[in-house]
Amino acid sequence: MEKLTDEDWMARARDLAIARKGTDPANTPIAAIIVRDGELLAHGINRTQEHCDPTAHAEIMAIRAAGKHSGEMRFPGVTLYSTLQPCGMCTMASIWAGVSRIVYGAGRDDVHEMYFEDRHLSTMDFVADAFKDDLTLTGGVLSDECAKLYYRPWDDVPEEDQANT
Numbered sequence: 001m002e003k004l005t006d007e008d009w010m011a012r013a014r015d016l017a018i019a020r021k022g023t024d025p026a027n028t029p030i031a032a033i034i035v036r037d038g039e040l041l042a043h044g045i046n047r048t049q050e051h052c053d054p055t056a057h058a059e060i061m062a063i064r065a066a067g068k069h070s071g072e073m074r075f076p077g078v079t080l081y082s083t084l085q086p087c088g089m090c091t092m093a094s095i096w097a098g099v100s101r102i103v104y105g106a107g108r109d110d111v112h113e114m115y116f117e118d119r120h121l122s123t124m125d126f127v128a129d130a131f132k133d134d135l136t137l138t139g140g141v142l143s144d145e146c147a148k149l150y151y152r153p154w155d156d157v158p159e160e161d162q163a164n165t
């Protein structure tokens with residue numbers, strides 16, 4: 001079988017987000033996929049509202065599923081694909097999980113600031129400062145297609161819908 005590209009996996013993640021949660025930003029259609037040796041290991045969908053769990057971000061759900069499926073607590077060598085640039089929590093979780101590559105679609109400048117917990121720090125800063133030195137980050141894969149699923153920087157989002165304030 002032909003090896004899937006970053007774009008292929010990202011398209012799968014985006015399709016998964018849409019299949020499970022539709023295209024309305026209000027439903028937070030964020031998906032993450034974990035790939036090991038060119039094969040799907042696990043995936044996750046944002047479930048914060050459904051589970052009343054502020055930690056149920058797509059990446060965390062994917063990491064939990066990867067642990068369950070593999071019986072391991074670290075996954076060195078895997079690539080984590082996320083339709084949206086991972087927040088600080090998910091970036092840190094990826095470091096603890098041993099993830100070797102993070103690939104994301106929409107970046108922080110493509111979406112509303114409500115998706116991030118910090119004003120200035122970025123995923124890059126956590127990765128650059130990590131003891132783990134074999135983690136690489138690739139952003140902007142299918143960024144437009146992914147960003148369409150989220151509130152954009154110019155959208156007027158009611159304060160009560162912004163979880164980070």
Ligand SMILES: [Zn+2]
Pocket residue numbers: 057058059086087088089090091
């Ligand atoms: Zn997150």
